[in-house]
Amino acid sequence: xxxxxxxxxxxxxxxxxxxxxxxxxxxxxxxxxxxxxxxxxxxxxxxxxxxxxxxxxxxxxxxxxxxxxxxxxxxxxxxxxxxxxxxxxxxxxxxxxxxxxxxxxxxxxxxxxx
Amino acid sequence: xxxxxxxxxxxxxxxxxxxxxxxxxxxxxxxxxxxxxxxxxxxxxxxxxxxxxxxxxxxxxxxxxxxxxxxxxxxxxxxxxxxxxxxxxxxxxxxxxxxxxxxxxxxxxxxxxx
Numbered sequence: 302x303x304x305x306x307x308x309x310x311x312x313x314x315x316x317x318x319x320x321x322x323x324x325x326x327x328x329x330x331x332x333x334x335x336x337x338x339x340x341x342x343x344x345x346x347x348x349x350x351x352x353x354x355x356x357x358x359x360x361x362x363x364x365x366x367x368x369x370x371x372x373x374x375x376x377x378x379x380x381x382x383x384x385x386x387x388x389x390x391x392x393x394x395x396x397x398x399x400x401x402x403x404x405x406x407x408x409x410x411x412x413x414x415x
Numbered sequence: 416x417x418x419x420x421x422x423x424x425x426x427x428x429x430x431x432x433x434x435x436x437x438x439x440x441x442x443x444x445x446x447x448x449x450x451x452x453x454x455x456x457x458x459x460x461x462x463x464x465x466x467x468x469x470x471x472x473x474x475x476x477x478x479x480x481x482x483x484x485x486x487x488x489x490x491x492x493x494x495x496x497x498x499x500x501x502x503x504x505x506x507x508x509x510x511x512x513x514x515x516x517x518x519x520x521x522x523x524x525x526x527x528x529x
């Protein structure tokens with residue numbers, strides 16, 4: 302398996318634009334997590350899905366952020382409109398859930414909003 | 416109550432020395448404590464993990480010490496090597512709505528000098 306695949310790896314966009322980040326989890330994994338990493342706050346859990354259903358989105362910073370998982374092999378994180386303070390590295394992770402097993406991370410998307 | 420506090424924020428160690436990173440938590444519902452290692456430009460990857468029914472776990476040069484009564488756990492890297500230079504995250508896991516979610520500490524940037 303190629304692991305968790307995220308795209309794009311880098312995204313530079315202007316303030317106010319819509320940004321969509323994509324994730325393909327490892328086949329057979331049914332828990333998926335979106336994290337945001339910044340120097341100040343480390344890894345923040347934004348939202349997680351179990352069997353394609355959003356379980357907890359309390360970490361989503363505001364209504365500008367939304368996430369979907371239309372099927373077991375694809376998820377998106379959308380920011381509309383984007384702001385400079387959204388600049389961060391966004392990680393997707395998947396796991397064979399709901400057991401307490403290793404979460405596998407993708408390589409991340411570095412988002413810069415100018 | 417779902418926070419995990421990690422220290423220090425950064426650490427510089429001489430080659431061959433011992434690196435120690437500490438974490439503390441409040442919520443006694445946490446029942447799994449993994450450590451993740453992250454190299455620049457990569458996603459975090461599981462390094463070692465412990466459950467609260469044991470006080471220590473060792474894998475090669477990496478050891479987790481766990482103090483349940485104090486709600487603290489730490490990572491010890493023996494004989495630290497330049498290749499260990501990375502960011503280390505502690506985490507704690509608990510069941511939420513039928514799945515396990517990880518709460519990460521803010522990370523420690525370790526630099527091992529050659």
